[in-house]
Amino acid sequence: MTPEHGDYPELHVGHPKRQAVGPDAVVRTLEATVAKLGPARAARLLLDVNQDGGFDCMSCAWPDPGHRNALEFCENGAKAITWEATQLTVPREFWAQHPLSSLQDATEYWLGQQGRLVEPVYKAAGADRYEPISWERAFELIGERLNALDSPDEAAFYTSGRTANETAFLYQLFVRAFGTNNLPDCSNLCHESTGTALNEVIGVGKSTIAYDDFGKADLVIVMGQNPGTNHPRMLTALEETKRSGGSVVAVNPLPEAGLIRYKNPQKARGILGRGTSIADRLLQIRSGGDLALLQAVSRRVLDAEAAAPGTVLDRAFLDEHTVGLEAFAAHLADLDEVEVLRATGLTAEEIDDLAARYLAADRVIVTWAMGLTQQRQAVGTIKEIVNLLLLRGNIGRPGAGASPIRGHSNVQGDRTMGICERMPGEFLDALGREFAFEPPRAHGLDAVDTLHALRDGRVKVFVALGGNFVGAISDTVAAEAAMRGARLTVQVSTKLNRSHVITGEEALILPALGRTEIDVQGSGAQFVSVEDSVCAVHASHGSIPPVGDDVRSEVAIVAGIAEATLGDRHGIDWAGMVRDYDVIRDHISRVVPGFEHFNDDVRRRNGFVLPNGPRDSRTWRTASGKAHLTVNRLEPIEVPPGRLILQTLRSHDQFNTTVYSLNDRYRGIRKGRDVVFVHPEDLAERGLADGDRVDVVSEWPGEPDRVLPAQRVVAYPTARGCAAAYFPEANVLVPLGSTAIGSNTPVSKAVIVRLERVG
Numbered sequence: 001m002t003p004e005h006g007d008y009p010e011l012h013v014g015h016p017k018r019q020a021v022g023p024d025a026v027v028r029t030l031e032a033t034v035a036k037l038g039p040a041r042a043a044r045l046l047l048d049v050n051q052d053g054g055f056d057c058m059s060c061a062w063p064d065p066g067h068r069n070a071l072e073f074c075e076n077g078a079k080a081i082t083w084e085a086t087q088l089t090v091p092r093e094f095w096a097q098h099p100l101s102s103l104q105d106a107t108e109y110w111l112g113q114q115g116r117l118v119e120p121v122y123k124a125a126g127a128d129r130y131e132p133i134s135w136e137r138a139f140e141l142i143g144e145r146l147n148a149l150d151s152p153d154e155a156a157f158y159t160s161g162r163t164a165n166e167t168a169f170l171y172q173l174f175v176r177a178f179g180t181n182n183l184p185d186c187s188n189l190c191h192e193s194t195g196t197a198l199n200e201v202i203g204v205g206k207s208t209i210a211y212d213d214f215g216k217a218d219l220v221i222v223m224g225q226n227p228g229t230n231h232p233r234m235l236t237a238l239e240e241t242k243r244s245g246g247s248v249v250a251v252n253p254l255p256e257a258g259l260i261r262y263k264n265p266q267k268a269r270g271i272l273g274r275g276t277s278i279a280d281r282l283l284q285i286r287s288g289g290d291l292a293l294l295q296a297v298s299r300r301v302l303d304a305e306a307a308a309p310g311t312v313l314d315r316a317f318l319d320e321h322t323v324g325l326e327a328f329a330a331h332l333a334d335l336d337e338v339e340v341l342r343a344t345g346l347t348a349e350e351i352d353d354l355a356a357r358y359l360a361a362d363r364v365i366v367t368w369a370m371g372l373t374q375q376r377q378a379v380g381t382i383k384e385i386v387n388l389l390l391l392r393g394n395i396g397r398p399g400a401g402a403s404p405i406r407g408h409s410n411v412q413g414d415r416t417m418g419i420c421e422r423m424p425g426e427f428l429d430a431l432g433r434e435f436a437f438e439p440p441r442a443h444g445l446d447a448v449d450t451l452h453a454l455r456d457g458r459v460k461v462f463v464a465l466g467g468n469f470v471g472a473i474s475d476t477v478a479a480e481a482a483m484r485g486a487r488l489t490v491q492v493s494t495k496l497n498r499s500h501v502i503t504g505e506e507a508l509i510l511p512a513l514g515r516t517e518i519d520v521q522g523s524g525a526q527f528v529s530v531e532d533s534v535c536a537v538h539a540s541h542g543s544i545p546p547v548g549d550d551v552r553s554e555v556a557i558v559a560g561i562a563e564a565t566l567g568d569r570h571g572i573d574w575a576g577m578v579r580d581y582d583v584i585r586d587h588i589s590r591v592v593p594g595f596e597h598f599n600d601d602v603r604r605r606n607g608f609v610l611p612n613g614p615r616d617s618r619t620w621r622t623a624s625g626k627a628h629l630t631v632n633r634l635e636p637i638e639v640p641p642g643r644l645i646l647q648t649l650r651s652h653d654q655f656n657t658t659v660y661s662l663n664d665r666y667r668g669i670r671k672g673r674d675v676v677f678v679h680p681e682d683l684a685e686r687g688l689a690d691g692d693r694v695d696v697v698s699e700w701p702g703e704p705d706r707v708l709p710a711q712r713v714v715a716y717p718t719a720r721g722c723a724a725a726y727f728p729e730a731n732v733l734v735p736l737g738s739t740a741i742g743s744n745t746p747v748s749k750a751v752i753v754r755l756e757r758v759g
């Protein structure tokens with residue numbers, strides 16, 4: 001076997017690192033980029049990234065500071081840019097040499113290494129390989145298949161969060177003009193729990209802070225997030241918190257390198273000195289224990305108020321701006337401390353300490369990512385963050401707020417543009433008015449429900465604007481079986497991945513320009529725009545020539561599909577929008593609130609910031625017009641004897657399902673991904689040792705076991721009772737039926753598993 005098939009004979013396990021970034025990373029980044037792209041292209045790209053007039057880095061949704069450095073990128077951003085800007089392309093012979101049946105075991109790593117896709121290809125029904133096809137025929141074919149469906153609801157249109165605002169708007173317009181709200185997206189697998197919770201309790205599903213707030217906070221609580229790998233530039237913001245006297249508490253089952261110590265690569269101090277120690281305290285929580293922790297901290301805040309009435313809570317704020325305090329306090333009065341300690345795996349002292357820090361701080365920010373959102377009680381947990389913040393008025397003033405840190409670079413913008421299976425009525429009204437048609441009103445399918453519908457034959461055509469649906473979604477075996485049942489699958493992509501190999505009866509791959517590339521249309525070079533984690537919208541201009549002559553922009557591809565499918569139905573001028581993206585922006589300015597002067601605002605240096613009621617004026621678009629303190633039932637994860645709670649996470653050298661290398665430097669892993677991280681005492685209890693091989697077996701009531709075979713056990717300082725393995729490989733273990741209450745997001749961070757020794 002070769003690495004192509006996911007067996008890693010050279011796997012090496014060393015010690016985890018206690019520090020992130022630093023000079024080492026910068027040198028590696030530059031060397032690797034220059035080696036892959038050549039000095040001229042590398043310099044062009046790295047000088048343009050995240051600069052005014054340049055392109056937006058696609059590696060995460062971390063915001064840009066108002067005062068940008070000359071080099072505003074990070075090691076992992078450079079990997080993403082290099083991966084996209086490679087000049088290696090998939091040659092035409094590739095398809096002749098690789099029937100689909102020969103690619104079934106290929107790893108994501110190997111597929112991604114084949115280079116950029118540069119021509120449209122088609123797999124006919126019954127055929128075992130893709131063959132080149134013209135763009136016109138490809139569009140026609142999609143139109144024919146879509147129009148042959150009994151109902152528009154028999155098609156689903158997925159979006160991954162790299163899609164820019166203009167493309168996203170056009171895409172949802174096409175889908176709704178076609179007649180369905182089946183717009184599942186990667187957000188369904190990501191921050192859906194956040195949007196669901198925040199919309200309900202504060203009236204907006206987004207962050208309530210601005211970039212500069214980090215430097216003003218007295219305390220930042222970083223929950224369920226690994227910024228050193230996934231949002232490296234956030235470490236600079238946390239460094240600012242520390243330098244202005246604030247403290248940082250990390251809540252995480254793992255002692256992630258970036259949370260412990262950070263060397264800022266952009267400052268001499270970072271290069272020469274010891275760096276900044278980031279987290280003043282790390283609470284190594286048991287996976288899924290955050291709701292209990294937050295309730296226990298709020299309980300301590302309420303107890304402190306009871307002990308010294310009038311001194312702890314922000315009464316004026318609570319009276320004017322919130323509802324629900326009494327019920328919330330009554331609920332927490334019954335909080336069972338024994339249950340809390342069991343759910344969190346923490347000591348009472350650790351929780352007391354966090355409560356004391358919260359009470360001592362005037363301004364508190366809580367940030368979070370996938371460790372919280374991909375849990376069964378994710379929505380309740382995020383509502384508890386808001387409860388805790390509201391108690392002392394920590395929303396809507398400087399240095400304080402709730403801050404989900406988004407994943408994909410424009411996942412937030414895609415939602416703003418209408419990529420959502422259940423957009424609010426006002427949005428649909430405005431869309432219908434602008435384009436003189438009646439958008440469908442019935443809610444569409446989210447990602448998990450799309451899979452159910454594919455499996456049951458209710459969805460027959462699946463179109464994906466970017467991403468890797470079968471690689472990213474839970475329950476790989478079920479997902480792949482469902483996808484194979486489709487009549488037609490269409491992938492608009494930059495590079496090969498699993499979703500090109502697992503196809504419907506007929507399949508198309510349409511190669512798209514990436515964000516680094518210059519996009520010339522009828523009216524000249526175009527730019528697009530994106531929205532970051534703190535609601536700032538700015539332009540992104542391509543820097544380098546397109547990788548091939550026959551690669552089209554996503555806008556042009558979406559419009560091509562729309563024209564071929566709808567003809568002149570609704571009289572929408574698709575060609576005019578492709579010719580000049582300003583025309584799309586003008587439409588957006590009349591449909592999406594906050595974008596009224598889009599074409600002017602987006603051309604300003606640093607773009608513009610969208611209005612945000614809670615942040616700007618403490619206004620709340622909720623049912624009551626106030627912020628809601630809510631009651632959430634604590635239901636600790638029940639772990640049967642001998643089992644562990646497994647989380648699936650990212651290595652340092654991957655972007656979601658894209659695997660850049662087989663290393664995970666900060667965790668000490670090299671040349672392999674077939675590992676499972678387990679606490680040494682949990683290993684000892686099972687008679688296992690570091691280096692053993694085990695099958696990781698996931699258990700779900702009433703269903704056969706799911707197995708990730710032959711993983712090398714790594715003794716690792718995770719929280720007791722917890723384990724970790726890499727996504728996407730470990731997706732095979734996540735049951736399709738295991739989703740978060742209220743958001744339907746797969747519970748990728750808490751899978752009940754047992755370990756079975758092999759060999």
Ligand SMILES: Nc1nc2c(c(=O)[nH]1)N[C@H]1C(S)=C(S)[C@@H](COP(=O)(O)OP(=O)(O)OC[C@H]3O[C@@H](n4cnc5c(=O)[nH]c(N)nc54)[C@H](O)[C@@H]3O)O[C@H]1N2
Nearest residue numbers: 076224226230251287288369370371407408649650655656
């Ligand atoms: N380089 C790089 N950058 C990326 C990505 C990438 O893959 N690579 N992906 C992008 C995307 S789409 C996203 S969504 C983000 C993801 O960013 P993260 O959310 O940081 O990604 P994960 O690797 O899933 O890490 C989850 C973290 O939560 C912790 N955790 C797990 N379970 C729990 C729990 O129960 N409680 C708490 N408190 N913590 C827990 C894990 O130990 C881990 O540190 O990053 C974005 N940026």
Ligand SMILES: Nc1nc2c(c(=O)[nH]1)N[C@H]1C(S)=C(S)[C@@H](COP(=O)(O)OP(=O)(O)OC[C@H]3O[C@@H](n4cnc5c(=O)[nH]c(N)nc54)[C@H](O)[C@@H]3O)O[C@H]1N2
Nearest residue numbers: 160186190466467468472492493495497648656657727748
């Ligand atoms: N078990 C488990 N599963 C998870 C997660 C987890 O933590 N654990 N995390 C979830 C999360 S947070 C997310 S966001 C999803 C991610 O789900 P997706 O967004 O569907 O997956 P990606 O791996 O980001 O998609 C990568 C592919 O996008 C295409 N691509 C890249 N750039 C472009 C571009 O500019 N244009 C176009 N058209 N295509 C492009 C390439 O073909 C590439 O192979 O996965 C989720 N799945």
Ligand SMILES: [Mo]
Nearest residue numbers: 190191407408
């Ligand atoms: Mo994500």
